[in-house]
Amino acid sequence: MTATVAHVHEGTDAPYALSHLDALESEAVHIFREVAGEFEKPVILFSGGKDSIVMLHLALKAFAPAPVPFTLLHVDTGHNFPEVLDYRDRAVAKHGLRLHVASVQEYIDAGKLRERPDGVRNPLQTVPLTEAIQSLKFDAVFGGGRRDEEKARAKERVFSLRDEFSQWDPRRQRPELWQLYNGRHAPGEHVRVFPLSNWTELDVWQYIAREKIELPEIYFAHEREVFQRNGMWLTAGEWGGAKEGETTETRLIRYRTVGDMSCTGAVDSDATTLDAVITEIAASRLTERGATRADDKLSEAAMEDRKREGYF
Amino acid sequence: MTSTTEQFADLSATTLLRFATAGSVDDGKSTLVGRLLHDSKSVLTDQLEAVERVSASRGQDTPDLALLTDGLRAEREQGITIDVAYRYFATARRRFILADTPGHVQYTRNMVTGASTADLAVVLVDARNGVIEQTRRHAAVAALLRVPHVVLAVNKMDLVGYQESVFASIAEEFTAYATGLGVPEITAIPISALAGDNVVEPSANMDWYGGPTVLEHLETVPVSHDLTACPARFPVQYVIRPQTAENPDYRGYAGQIASGVLRVGEAVTVLPSGRTSVIEGIDALGESVDIAWAPQSVTLRLKDDIDISRGDLIAPSSSSPATTQDVVATVCHVADQPLAVGARVLIKHTTRTVKAIVKEIPSRLTLDDLSQHPNPGQLVANDIGRVVVRTAEPLALDSYADSRRTGSFLLIDPADGTTLAAGMVGESFASTAETTVQADEEGWDF
Numbered sequence: 001m002t003a004t005v006a007h008v009h010e011g012t013d014a015p016y017a018l019s020h021l022d023a024l025e026s027e028a029v030h031i032f033r034e035v036a037g038e039f040e041k042p043v044i045l046f047s048g049g050k051d052s053i054v055m056l057h058l059a060l061k062a063f064a065p066a067p068v069p070f071t072l073l074h075v076d077t078g079h080n081f082p083e084v085l086d087y088r089d090r091a092v093a094k095h096g097l098r099l100h101v102a103s104v105q106e107y108i109d110a111g112k113l114r115e116r117p118d119g120v121r122n123p124l125q126t127v128p129l130t131e132a133i134q135s136l137k138f139d140a141v142f143g144g145g146r147r148d149e150e151k152a153r154a155k156e157r158v159f160s161l162r163d164e165f166s167q168w169d170p171r172r173q174r175p176e177l178w179q180l181y182n183g184r185h186a187p188g189e190h191v192r193v194f195p196l197s198n199w200t201e202l203d204v205w206q207y208i209a210r211e212k213i214e215l216p217e218i219y220f221a222h223e224r225e226v227f228q229r230n231g232m233w234l235t236a237g238e239w240g241g242a243k244e245g246e247t248t249e250t251r252l253i254r255y256r257t258v259g260d261m262s263c264t265g266a267v268d269s270d271a272t273t274l275d276a277v278i279t280e281i282a283a284s285r286l287t288e289r290g291a292t293r294a295d296d297k298l299s300e301a302a303m304e305d306r307k308r309e310g311y312f
Numbered sequence: 313m314t315s316t317t318e319q320f321a322d323l324s325a326t327t328l329l330r331f332a333t334a335g336s337v338d339d340g341k342s343t344l345v346g347r348l349l350h351d352s353k354s355v356l357t358d359q360l361e362a363v364e365r366v367s368a369s370r371g372q373d374t375p376d377l378a379l380l381t382d383g384l385r386a387e388r389e390q391g392i393t394i395d396v397a398y399r400y401f402a403t404a405r406r407r408f409i410l411a412d413t414p415g416h417v418q419y420t421r422n423m424v425t426g427a428s429t430a431d432l433a434v435v436l437v438d439a440r441n442g443v444i445e446q447t448r449r450h451a452a453v454a455a456l457l458r459v460p461h462v463v464l465a466v467n468k469m470d471l472v473g474y475q476e477s478v479f480a481s482i483a484e485e486f487t488a489y490a491t492g493l494g495v496p497e498i499t500a501i502p503i504s505a506l507a508g509d510n511v512v513e514p515s516a517n518m519d520w521y522g523g524p525t526v527l528e529h530l531e532t533v534p535v536s537h538d539l540t541a542c543p544a545r546f547p548v549q550y551v552i553r554p555q556t557a558e559n560p561d562y563r564g565y566a567g568q569i570a571s572g573v574l575r576v577g578e579a580v581t582v583l584p585s586g587r588t589s590v591i592e593g594i595d596a597l598g599e600s601v602d603i604a605w606a607p608q609s610v611t612l613r614l615k616d617d618i619d620i621s622r623g624d625l626i627a628p629s630s631s632s633p634a635t636t637q638d639v640v641a642t643v644c645h646v647a648d649q650p651l652a653v654g655a656r657v658l659i660k661h662t663t664r665t666v667k668a669i670v671k672e673i674p675s676r677l678t679l680d681d682l683s684q685h686p687n688p689g690q691l692v693a694n695d696i697g698r699v700v701v702r703t704a705e706p707l708a709l710d711s712y713a714d715s716r717r718t719g720s721f722l723l724i725d726p727a728d729g730t731t732l733a734a735g736m737v738g739e740s741f742a743s744t745a746e747t748t749v750q751a752d753e754e755g756w757d758f
Contacts, residue, residue: 016573016605017535020328020407029597029609030568033549037622037663061597062609065562066554147398154397161729173395175421175646177428177734178720179568180660184729198409200400285357 021207028055028195029062030179031158035140035193036062036069038183042140042193043133046072046099047080048088049258050215051144051196054204056091057213058195059142070142071098075129077121077260078105079239084258087216100136102128119240120263130166133190140183142193148200149287158197164188202281209274220277221254221269232265256281326402329535332411332426332459334450335436336419340467344436344505344526345399345412346377351512352527354401355380396426405531419446420453420679420694421646424734427457428720431535434463434526435486439472439502443485449679451486455493455741456642456696458716461533462490463499465526469518470504476520494742499533501526543631544572544606545710545718547662548624552611564595564611565620570662570717572628573605574612579629582620583708588629589614606717623664625708625718633718635706639668642677642712642740643699643723643733645691651699651723651732652690659703659735661721667704668723674698677740691733699735711738 018026035042044059046052059068074088092099104124107113113124133141147154157173159181174182183191196204208215226233226249227242233253239262242248253266254277271277335341349355355363363379370376399410411426413419427433433454437447454462464486472478483500490498501510502521509515512527524532552564578591593613594604604610612626620626627633639659645651651670659668676688676697691697701723712719723733 017327018608020326023328023607025597026568026607026609030549033566033568033609034663037550062566063550063552064595064598065559066552066556148400151397154399155395170395174731175395175425175734177425177646177722177731178716179429180662180720180722182660182722182724182729182731184658184724186728198398198400200402200407202402203407287356287358 021203021210024199024203025058025061025207027179027198028058031181031193031195032059032062032142034181035142035183039140039191041136041138042070042142043073043100043136043138044068044070044142045129045144046074046088046091047258048074048084048091048216049144050204050208050219051146053087053091053213053215054199054207055142055144055195056095057211060095067096071100073100073102073129073132073136073138073141075102075125075132076104077125077262078103078108079121079237079261081216081218081235081255081258081261083216083218087214100132102132104128120260121239122260122263126166133166134164134188138190139185140191140193142195144196145194146196146199146201146204147194156194156197158194159183160192160194161185162190162192166190168192202278205274205278205281209278216258218255218258221252221272223250224253224266225249226251226253226266233267234265235261237261326404326406327535328407328409329432329530329533330409330411330430331432331434331530332413332423332430333434333436334413334423334426334453335434335465335467336446339436339438340505341436342378344434344465344467344503344511345410346380347505347508347511348410348527349380349399349401350377351508352401352403396422403527403531408530420449420696421644421734423450423453424457424644424646427454427459428716428734430457430459432461432463432530432533433459434465436465436467437482437486439466439468439478439482442482443489445680447486448489448681451490451495452493452679452682452741455490455495456644456736458712458742459495461497461499462495463501463526463529464490465505466500466502467505469502469509469515470507474502474509474515474517476518479518479521496742499523499529501529542571542606542715543633544574544628545570545633545662545715546574546612546626547664547718548620548622548626549663550622551620562613563617564613565626566609566611567626567663568609569604569606571606571715573603574610574628576602580614580626581629581632582618583625583627583632584635584706585619585624587616587618587620589616589618591615623662625662625664627708633708633710635708637703637706638671639699639701639703639707639709639721639735639737641699641701641721641735641737643691643697643735645693645695645697645733647725647730647732648693649725649730649732650690650692656726657701657732658724658726659701659707659721660724661707661709662718664705664707665724666707667726668701670699670723671702672700674700698740699733701735709737712736713738713742 104121107128145153157176226235227246254269255266271280333341364375366379367376397412399412401408413422413426435450466479466482479502487498502518503510510525514525546567546569548565549567552566554562576591581588592615594601595611596604653673655670657668658665675684675686676695710718719737721735722731725732
């Protein structure tokens, strides 16, 4: 700590070292507690996907034995995997939490949003999300975004100030020094908070394995009817299905990310256990998003553009 | 470095190294970062394909590895660099978080940001130019932020015929300068980021060099500190009181141990009130433990039911810090709006935010030559200066030299919440003359 103290311990041999997972966990818990201490009305974005499941797990640990002092918010595209919605509702009930749902379908039905020609609904989430934040007056919104996901996200702060239109302005970001997070904001503004900023996909999986966290079944290999579109294996559902020229087949697959069914692709996999998934991720030569997300392929700056508009 | 199951099986036991890079674009910093990511096989196929696609569309024959670190639309289109980006990679031995700090725009605040959490800083020098003003500036910032390890990467050795004498004289000049500033450990490595010499693979062109490659050094440099030597500091973040049927009387103080070790049974003092108690229990995220250490996030339970809230500091009674309302510190000004004498600000120190007023700005430092300018009246973006701040309530401060966590603070504009300055309590640079009689009792008084 002091410049003059001898650094006698090397690597993990040190009696007071922390493993990298313990260090990441400790940092994330610190972030949750900072928000609980400084904000009036925080909310956790919770989709039932692995990153938000890890966030909830960390929040439970951070405040135990007291309940999590945050509500949950899910932006439901209307095209979510049924297994994931089921998991979401069970998690909410199990921990006695309160869940707000912002529905893309309701916006479409009310004529406030228009379905895109390609049927992809992920970009449509921004309006229901930002309007829910404004109308429910959330001042801190936890997201499971990680900086390793995408190059625009590599520039994101842990505490990311958003203006009254929820916009992200990379040039207006506050420098973030030491672990001193500045959450001050004007009325109408809010702060997006990313406790998993410094985690990688592999860290998330290793942590899930270490903590024995239950996940929706679709993260593990199973046989499923899928069809191929734009190089991705998609599952048919209410959102649509195979068009002419696209054939459906049964394949052994799993999902690496979980989002809207219309733009989340499956990967061929025989990994039925956490250990097998970790082995597969460690050996993969594709990024999580590059492998399975259509919404990031819309343009080179797709993520950045959506973030600027208020998306996570 | 292959991703085999055996190597990843025990990854959870590996340590984490946070490091920062400093260097102007011309020094080849982006290439070095790209090379580190690429040669450590941390760049995945789809990312590399994207770089190849863009490079090809610009008419380049080989993929421009610097593109791996070009994140934003504005950066690509206008060639500007926006603040710090964080990058992640891993080897079988260690996980890395790299604070990739742009060198040419607003460099001081960017490097301060990156260095604030870094265990190690890589300072890049162009072998053809040697130690220049900017190199001295980077060394000074690393010394000011008390980054424990500094690596001097003498780049573009391929352009000076891989001559040992060129490297040796640059390393000698830099080491003398940085040691004078109190940088505790300096490792000089001759490299060519473009050709890949000594970045990940040892260079066949410099057999006179017997030291580690950049990656080897990053993998083996010690990151843990002898925490038992530092007094414990526990800023209270949040009070946990479930008041439920199962836990009617639970009252825990949640926080992250900022330094040192805490043990059950230890006598503690709560600051600023000065009340005392004894640690009755430590809950480490669901597990009851007898001992916990920095930087663990834990919850403390005390024997006595005393008034403790967010912002208080719990420390061993045997070595608790003094409290003060007069903060003497060095600050790096990070905002576009200036900081003037008389300014009313907020000071955020650990979990405590209090009102404060800037009483004096005794001096401003020029990093290029470490000269001082007395009474500048105000500090503007990227200035580093001494300040005297009077706070509305007492703070339990440590010297930044003793604790980066409890010796640092932010100055915040109460009107719009802007982070104005990053502050470090106490002397600016480590003294290298501790064992000798100090001829100048003021030390580094700027």
